[in-house]
Amino acid sequence: MARLDGPVRFRGGGFAPRDNRWASAGTLLGLVGLWQMAASAGLIKSLFLPPPIAIGAALWQLIVSGVLWQHLSASLVRLAWGWTSGTFFGIGMGLAVGLWSACRSPGMAVVAALFPIPKIALVPLFIVWFGIGEGSKIATLAFGVFFPTVIATAGAVDNVPRGLIRMGQSFGLSTAAIVRTIVLPGALPAILSGFRVTSSIAIVLLVAAEMIGAEQGIGAFVLSAGNLYDTDNLLAGIVVLSLLGLLVAWAIGQLERALLAWR
Amino acid sequence: MTGLRLTLTGICHAYRDLTVLDGIDLTVEPGEVTVLVGPSGCGKSTLLGIAGGLLQPSAGRVAVDGDIPDDCLNPLTYVFQDFALLPWRSVADNIALVLGKCPNPAARVAEVLALTGLTEFADAWPKQLSGGMRQRVGIARALAVRPACLLMDEPLSALDAQTRDLLLEEFSAIVARAGTTTLYVTHNLAEAVRLGQQIVVLSRRPGRVREIVRIDRPLTGRTARDPDLVAMEEHLWRTIRDDAAAAERERIDGKA
Numbered sequence A: 001m002a003r004l005d006g007p008v009r010f011r012g013g014g015f016a017p018r019d020n021r022w023a024s025a026g027t028l029l030g031l032v033g034l035w036q037m038a039a040s041a042g043l044i045k046s047l048f049l050p051p052p053i054a055i056g057a058a059l060w061q062l063i064v065s066g067v068l069w070q071h072l073s074a075s076l077v078r079l080a081w082g083w084t085s086g087t088f089f090g091i092g093m094g095l096a097v098g099l100w101s102a103c104r105s106p107g108m109a110v111v112a113a114l115f116p117i118p119k120i121a122l123v124p125l126f127i128v129w130f131g132i133g134e135g136s137k138i139a140t141l142a143f144g145v146f147f148p149t150v151i152a153t154a155g156a157v158d159n160v161p162r163g164l165i166r167m168g169q170s171f172g173l174s175t176a177a178i179v180r181t182i183v184l185p186g187a188l189p190a191i192l193s194g195f196r197v198t199s200s201i202a203i204v205l206l207v208a209a210e211m212i213g214a215e216q217g218i219g220a221f222v223l224s225a226g227n228l229y230d231t232d233n234l235l236a237g238i239v240v241l242s243l244l245g246l247l248v249a250w251a252i253g254q255l256e257r258a259l260l261a262w263r
Numbered sequence B: 001m002t003g004l005r006l007t008l009t010g011i012c013h014a015y016r017d018l019t020v021l022d023g024i025d026l027t028v029e030p031g032e033v034t035v036l037v038g039p040s041g042c043g044k045s046t047l048l049g050i051a052g053g054l055l056q057p058s059a060g061r062v063a064v065d066g067d068i069p070d071d072c073l074n075p076l077t078y079v080f081q082d083f084a085l086l087p088w089r090s091v092a093d094n095i096a097l098v099l100g101k102c103p104n105p106a107a108r109v110a111e112v113l114a115l116t117g118l119t120e121f122a123d124a125w126p127k128q129l130s131g132g133m134r135q136r137v138g139i140a141r142a143l144a145v146r147p148a149c150l151l152m153d154e155p156l157s158a159l160d161a162q163t164r165d166l167l168l169e170e171f172s173a174i175v176a177r178a179g180t181t182t183l184y185v186t187h188n189l190a191e192a193v194r195l196g197q198q199i200v201v202l203s204r205r206p207g208r209v210r211e212i213v214r215i216d217r218p219l220t221g222r223t224a225r226d227p228d229l230v231a232m233e234e235h236l237w238r239t240i241r242d243d244a245a246a247a248e249r250e251r252i253d254g255k256a
């Protein structure tokens, strides 16, 4: 027979990872620092991978010459139109699919068939349909954003507790009032986390679309720098895209904090 | 007695091939509290859903007759077991939600908040409240529409025993004063004898009316230790004991 004697050992620790902003920022800065040190020590050739200081200098040049803003503004306009229209129609169709039997199966069939198509492959078609100008680029973004938005919204509507909808019905609220006061706010958290995915998709598609027949835009800029093996400018463009992604993610985080304070 | 009478005739209900209710006849008299008791899974919630038009019965009909006050916004009004509060609306806004047709919603909200002791929580989110406070909001919301008939589905079952007793006292005082016709579902027999003027006992699934008893004694003044009420509670327990045990066994067998 065994004997127990002594304090009870603590065994409830772990499995509770926490966020730390300083660790996030520190890691990125540390990696950049290491990269710069390796470059300064001659371990990395600058054509192979330009050092952070060279990229920073190229970026600074782009900023002060106004070139960056020209490209960035063209890209931001496309991003805004493409993402907004894809999101608008995506939420509309997602609601329809989530709320009405008449839309559900037909809508989901169309989405399931078209979602997996790489939108890049459709760019030539979009050019035929919408012209070589802004139309085809915005359509590429909008299509890319539309389908994931439909799926996220329809799933979000499905997950709104039915008991809350029954409550609305039991108090005689109209269908429109139930959608506006119960379904939409209940679906909002999942719709907003869908924004994280669709904004990244939009940035990826933006660059791809601008690589086909655009003079202005970060994607066009990156492409032309790449063709010239101007790696400093190539990476400066990529840094801008990365910062853009971070900025959008931060903005969505702020939006969530403002709109979802009730959670 | 003025008020609404609710008459259920020959109600049957089946979910696919599971027959849940089988020929229920029941009258909820105006101004009275009718309590529906029965073992879990016997179809109490189903019957309540049918009574208020949230569920379509497979057979039978529900009829109302009687006068409703001019300021009544929603004659048949539910109070839910899980409270059914919108977590993204404050307490006051949860109540205002159902007052769309009310000429002065703010005053109505303030009035029912005061009645249920919630005034200082008007701006709180539901998640900040205890279960008892949340159900007070559920009751306040129901009273705000000046209902002609309250339909309550185990409103206290999600609460701890002490909160339950407190709310039971408050609620029976409110109903005694207002004289609102009430159909109240519970599996708690102590609640049944404290609130019920008519107690309807359902059998295990498929639910049928097994017994109807009356307690003709005013709601005010009923206490948990009243010997007549204790005796009634024991009588009810003997009636449903075997059914409750059978229902419990069925659940373990995974049939329910």
Ligand SMILES: Nc1ncnc2c1ncn2[C@@H]1O[C@H](COP(=O)(O)OP(=O)(O)O)[C@@H](O)[C@H]1O
Pocket (backbone or CB within 6 Å): B015, B018, B020, B038, B039, B040, B041, B042, B043, B044, B045, B046, B047, B205, B256
């Ligand atoms: N939507 C539903 N679909 C299928 N079966 C259901 C549904 N709702 C309830 N049931 C079944 O019907 C029976 C009665 O349910 P319910 O009315 O909730 O009983 P109670 O409220 O008396 O516990 C239970 O066996 C339950 O599993």
Ligand SMILES: [Mg+2]
Pocket (backbone or CB within 6 Å): B044, B045, B046, B154
């Ligand atoms: Mg129930």
